[in-house]
Amino acid sequence: MTMYSPAEAAAISGFSLDTLRYYEREGILPPVARSAGGHRQYSEADLGALGFLRCLRETGMPIERLRRYGALCRDDSTIAERVALLEEHAAAVEAQMAELRAQQERLDEKLDWYRGQLATAASAVSPQTTVPRA
Amino acid sequence: MTMYSPAEAAAISGFSLDTLRYYEREGILPPVARSAGGHRQYSEADLGALGFLRCLRETGMPIERLRRYGALCRDDSTIAERVALLEEHAAAVEAQMAELRAQQERLDEKLDWYRGQLATAASAVSPQTTVPRA
DNA sequence: ATGCAACCTGGAGTCCGCTCCAGGTCAAGC
DNA sequence: GCTTGACCTGGAGCGGACTCCAGGTTGCAT
Numbered sequence: 001m002t003m004y005s006p007a008e009a010a011a012i013s014g015f016s017l018d019t020l021r022y023y024e025r026e027g028i029l030p031p032v033a034r035s036a037g038g039h040r041q042y043s044e045a046d047l048g049a050l051g052f053l054r055c056l057r058e059t060g061m062p063i064e065r066l067r068r069y070g071a072l073c074r075d076d077s078t079i080a081e082r083v084a085l086l087e088e089h090a091a092a093v094e095a096q097m098a099e100l101r102a103q104q105e106r107l108d109e110k111l112d113w114y115r116g117q118l119a120t121a122a123s124a125v126s127p128q129t130t131v132p133r134a
Numbered sequence: 135m136t137m138y139s140p141a142e143a144a145a146i147s148g149f150s151l152d153t154l155r156y157y158e159r160e161g162i163l164p165p166v167a168r169s170a171g172g173h174r175q176y177s178e179a180d181l182g183a184l185g186f187l188r189c190l191r192e193t194g195m196p197i198e199r200l201r202r203y204g205a206l207c208r209d210d211s212t213i214a215e216r217v218a219l220l221e222e223h224a225a226a227v228e229a230q231m232a233e234l235r236a237q238q239e240r241l242d243e244k245l246d247w248y249r250g251q252l253a254t255a256a257s258a259v260s261p262q263t264t265v266p267r268a
Numbered sequence: 269a270t271g272c273a274a275c276c277t278g279g280a281g282t283c284c285g286c287t288c289c290a291g292g293t294c295a296a297g298c
Numbered sequence: 299g300c301t302t303g304a305c306c307t308g309g310a311g312c313g314g315a316c317t318c319c320a321g322g323t324t325g326c327a328t
Contacts, residue, residue: 006305017305018287037294039305052244055237063285079255083248090245093238100234103193104227110186111224114217121213140275151275152317171324173275197315 003033003041013050020050026063028053028070049073059093137167137175147184154184160197162187162204183207193227 010017020040023029029049032040042050056066069085072078144151154174157163163183166174176184190200203219206212 016287019285021306022286035294037305038307039294052240055240055244057285058233059237059241079248079251083245083252086241086245086248090238090241093234093241097231097234097238099192100227100231103189104224104231106186106189107193107220107224107227110189111217111220114213114220117213118217150317153315155276156316169324171275172277173324191315 001043003043004047006040006042009040009042009047009050012047014054015050023053023066023070026067026070028063028066030070030074056089059089060096061089061092065089135177137177138181140174140176143174143176143181143184146181148188149184157187157200160201160204162197162200164204164208190223193223194230195223195226199223 004012006017006020009015010020013020015023020029024032029046032042032046035041053066056069061069065085069082072082072085138146140151140154143149143154147154149157154163158166163180166176166180169175187200190203195203199219203216206216206219
């Protein structure tokens, strides 16, 4: 059963050393095993958990919610609750995507409009074209 | 030429009164017209600008960048720079979407896995099923 | 004329999610 | 055995983006 040093765990998970400690303190990650001298030794399971936590964070789950999920994971009989929490989150992610798509479209429109301005300005220097202020 | 009170501007733009003032102070929004007594009067152009600023913010453009865009908009001869800035941002948004899609998939996989667990647990109570810790 | 809500300003405070620090311990190579 | 780098802890600090506050004006309705 291979173990990983904090530095390795950080490199693999993409979290900083400080963040790893922070997550453990916050109860987001269960207490990590220690060496005789008190140094952390991350198991593969820990690494897996960290990977998923990363996924949750990158999709915008707030720390508070992560803490809740962490708490649920400390009790085997909470699968249903976890599913509920993750489903809720998945819905939030879906909404986020929709929002992003819509705004992306708007952004593209504005860009097209600007490009038009640019083209017009290049061909004929029309005096007093309406230019939005911001 | 209709003007809007701060309260109206806030309602329409979706920003809070404080945020409107904050954006103006930061030079994100150009100085808004004032009544004789010093009260702000938002023009339709202001409202339009605010709408687009909202789009930029919701797609994650940082304040610093907004400030830059605001500065560019104060000078008519900066269309090219604005296009550059917005194109850069559009690329960032694209990346963000890709990331989100990927993580969404991962989330769904986890959910499916959990649902499988749930189904298994319901039919036969298998002793010692591997349950991920987080 | 007066009451009252909406507005003004400058500056301080808040929340989130880390990140850094000081001062000390552990572990591995030479 | 000693050096050197990785690690430990508790707690303070930070950056971003607002948000709130106090104490004072403005302006519309009555």
